[in-house]
Each structure stands twice: as C-alpha cells, then as structure tokens.
Amino acid sequence: MTRILMALACLLAACAPLADRRAARIEARNPPQGQFLEVAGTRIHAEVRGHGPDVVLLHGASGSARDMDDLARRLQDRYRVISFDRPGLGYSGDLGTAGLSPLVQADYLRAAAAQLGVREPIVLGHSYGGAVAMAWALIEPKTRGVVVVSGAVLPWEGGYDGVYGLAASPLAEATLQPLAAAFMPDWLLDHIIGTLFAPQPLPPDYAADTGAELALRPGPMRTNLRQLTHLKAYLWRMGPHYRELTLPIEIVQGSADRTIAPRVHAIPMTALPNVHLTLLPGVGHMAHHAAPEAVIAAIDRVARRGRVSPPATAQGASAAAHPRPGP
Template sequence: MISITIAVVLGGLALATRAGIAIVEKRYPQQGQAIPVAGATINLVDIGPRNASGPPLLLLHGASSNLEAMRRPLGDLLAQRHRVLLVDRPGHGWSPRARPEDSTPAAQARMLDEVLARLGVGQVVLVVHSWSGALGLRMALDFPDRIAGLVMLAPVAYPWRGGVGRYNEAVTTPVVGPLLAHTITLPLGLALMAPGARGVFAPQVMPDDFVDRTATPLLLRPREFMANARDLVTLKQAVIEQAPRYGEIKVPVTIVAGGADRTVYTDIHSRPLARVVPQSRLIVLPDLGHMVQSAVPELVAGEVDRIVAAVTLADAVAP
C-alpha cells in the first residue's frame, strides 16, 4: 500500500513537472540563433554594431543561469559600442547538449571555438563570470590564437575545500538523479529560487525582477538542472588539472572580484590567479559580492574598453 502511494505521488509530481516545463518555456522562449556543434546545439545572441573597432566580445555566464544573466545590464551596455556575442553554455538555457561528459571547461571550450569558427569570427575578448572563469582560462590555454584578452568577474580558477552541495551530487547519481529532476526539482526550485539568488547577490540587494528578467526558471527543467549539477560536480577536478598551466596565458587579463563574495572566495581564486598570470590586473572591491556584472556594470565596461583599446593598439603597431 505504501509503495502504491509513493508511486502515485511521484507520478503526480512528474505530470506537474511536465506541465510546469511547458509553462516555463512558453514564458521564456528561445531568442537568438541555434548553431550546431559536435555534441550540442549552441544558442547565440549577436548584438551591437558589426563594424565596431576591435575584436568582438564573447560573454559567458556562470552556473545556474543562462545568457540573460550577462545580457542585462552588462551586455546591453557594452553593445552600445562593441559587437557582443552572448551564448547559453552547452546544457543551459536553449543550448541542449548530448553527452553528460561534456560538462568540463575543456569540452565546452572546444564547442565554443567551433561556434566562433562557424560564425567566421576570429579573435574575441572574453568576459566571463563565476564558473566560466575556469572556461575562459581553458579557452585561453587551448585556443590561444582565438583569445585576445580576458575580463574575469568573480572567477573560479582553483580547487576549494568542500563540495558543491549534496543535492547537486544526488542529481548526478544514476537513477536517483533523473527521479529527483523529473519530480521535485521544479516545484521545490520555484519556492527556493528567489531566496537563493538573494544570497548570491549579498551584500548587494537583488533587483526585484532579477529572476524573471534573466529567465532563471529555465534552470528547473530536468535536462538543464542535471547538466548544471554535473558542471558543478566535475569542476573541482577540472581546475586541479588546468591550474598548473595558467602561467602559459600571454594575453592581458583583468580580474574584478569582491571582498564580500561568499560564493567564490577571492582569496582562493582571484588573488592567486593574478599572481601567476603574466599580464594580469586585479581589482578587488571590499564590499562587492558575487554578482559583479549586475553590481558594477559601468566599472566592468570600462575595463573591457581598456583591454579592447590595448589589443587594438597592439594589432595596429604589430609588424
């Protein structure tokens, strides 16, 4: 009798999840163009003037989000004077990926290089946040001719103590993970999403419309939630493997981080990274939290302009 009751409850939650997915996807439809690559289809939004001087900008969002988290306000601000490419990372937003193993910065770097090649884009300046700090570094290591410069916002770069949360670990477990993702993740996530986002913003105050404006509920779809969890669970080993190579990065790198960031600790990631990357500039704001692109977009845009100008000048005087 108990097993029948459990089956009925789980069946009801699964049906409610399917209905919820349809509502969420109708509320936040795909924007941009779909670009097929090996192992995924990448959703890309291309804004700003095509004839802007300097290389285009490629903006990469962190975990538990999609391209909209980088578009407003930062991407729209930068697009006033630069060509800006925004993508949903493989497995996120409207970029489905086929293989679970493509959760690593190395795999996603390869996919994004393929996207740029398909677009006919040469060098780019990367603007990366949080999880994508590791991705931006990997792109600079594996595809050095593709990357002209890096602007890194509260980046993950090194291993840290502890894990990434028991729920993320559970969701990556065979059988149990899909069961959780297809039953309780969406209703539970809708209840916890806003409080969780406020914690990531702290000590800054999260804008009231942030969750809706950035299409964050898309994360609660089962395939995206499982992809996000796997990204997080495999990240520590990925940075352990790539961190010894950071001294090889020769392009200019600017790091903007917060002394009050309790999501990605500046002393663990940004400060050590600035010490080993040859052309690095570190800006630490004492009262800044994790959402750098939302809290200080004008400062970030100024740093992007500085790197673009330096890269453009270097190209102009090169023999």
C-alpha cells in the same frame, strides 16, 4: 511504512509528467531570443548585438545568456557582443558526459563563434563561466584576452563539490531532482538567487527579466548539477597551464562574494604577471550586475592591452585532453 512507500512511489511517478508540463510552460514564457548554430550535431544558442571588436559573454551555473543582457546592452555601442547559452543550459544542446569538461564546452562555443566570424575575441566568463573562459584561452591562441568575473578558476579544498555530488547522485536524479523540477516554488527560486546577490539586494524583476526559471527544467537542472560536481577535477588539470598564457587576464570580484571565495580563486591568480585584479569592496557574487562599470573598465583594459600570442605549448597541452568539434 508500506503505505508511505507506495505513496512516495506514486508521487515520484507523477513528477516526470508534471515536470515536463511545467518545463513547457516555462519555455512558452521564455522563448529563445537569439539564433541557433550547429556544432558537431549539437545546437548552440547565441545572441548577437552591437558593432566593433568582438566580446564573448559566458554565463555561470544555472543561468543562461539572458543573465548577460544588461551587460551586453552597456557594451553594444562599442563592441560586437556574442552571448552564448553554455552547452546543456538555456537553449543550447547537451553534450552528455563530454560536456562536463570546461575545455569541451569552450571548444564547442569557440566553433560556434567561428561561424559568426569571431576570430580574436575578448572572452568574459562569470562564475562557472570563468572556468570556460580560461579554457577558451588555453585552446585558442588567437584569444585577445580574458575577463573573469567572480569566476571559479582554481581548485579548492572541500566545499560545495560534496553537496553537488550528493545532489547529482543517481538517487537524487531519480528523486530530489524530479521533485524540484515539478514543485519548487517561485519564492524558493528567488531566495536562492538572492543569496548570490547578497549583500546587495535582489533586483525586483531579475528572475522574470533573465528567465531564471529556465533552470528548473529537468534537463538543464541535471546537467548543471553534474557540471558543478565535476568542475574541481577539471580545474586541477587546467590550473598548471595558466602560466603558459601571456594574453591579458582581468579578474573582477567582490570582496563579499559568498559563493566563490576571492582568497581561493582570484588573489592567487595575481601571482601570474599578466593578471590584473579588481577587488570590489562589499560586493557579492553578481558583480556584473552590482558593479557593471568595473567590469566594462576591465574589458576596455584588455582591449587596450592587446594580445601577445601564447607559446605553442599552451594550446598543445590542453588540446590533447579533449576532442575538438570544429575549426
């Protein structure tokens, strides 16, 4: 037993430098493609393309702005598309414990968008990014509308928060996470991504095209798990304020989504009069890849429906819950 423990200790001690060297190789293969903006001392990475009304794209858990590249290319002939790396992921800086809040993430991204001249955007969020898109609307009364794609926007009972809590525990951060960062094989990463696309097949070049391996770097892996662990608690706080919003909200989700249950997150939102749901039969979690036309149609509907300014209580209720880094 003593020898086993000593061997494990040696393995863990070797993991950190191995993981750091692997992270350097990953970044060399997947350099940042956009520009950097500084918000309250933190760098935010953004990719901008196209011309027209502003559409902000927010990726989900474990991802980066590159997951939105295909959708951005489809939109750029009619919209100016701003794709952000959420704080702590991709090439955006980490905000520490404050960044576990979707409200804080949204405020930093909103301040970065303001530096790009964005004033009344349509904000689209996929998966975890859906929560950040809703947070954006709560703190910014000039948001034109929100599109939530397979988004986690309401709290749920039980489920993955316990699993994520274990994976983000101090013990796991000292053991499992360094091991995964150093040694997780490509085939396992592809398998995990494949479960998100199911029942649709994983596109053969998806991982390479989107730089999916960026999520294996130690910092983003740790931040991602922490964000997921704390998400439900913030949704409990945000959910009651959704009724204060009067801007158009479009929800697009697959009926076969095994990651975010439509009956928990999408269907209950239709109780709000300004919410329109598009439920896609047989489509899984990656609806913006499996059915991009439906997502673009939702963006176009928001653009046509325009914006009705929400009452002051919508901004006030959420703004008091977190620090504001910018204008």
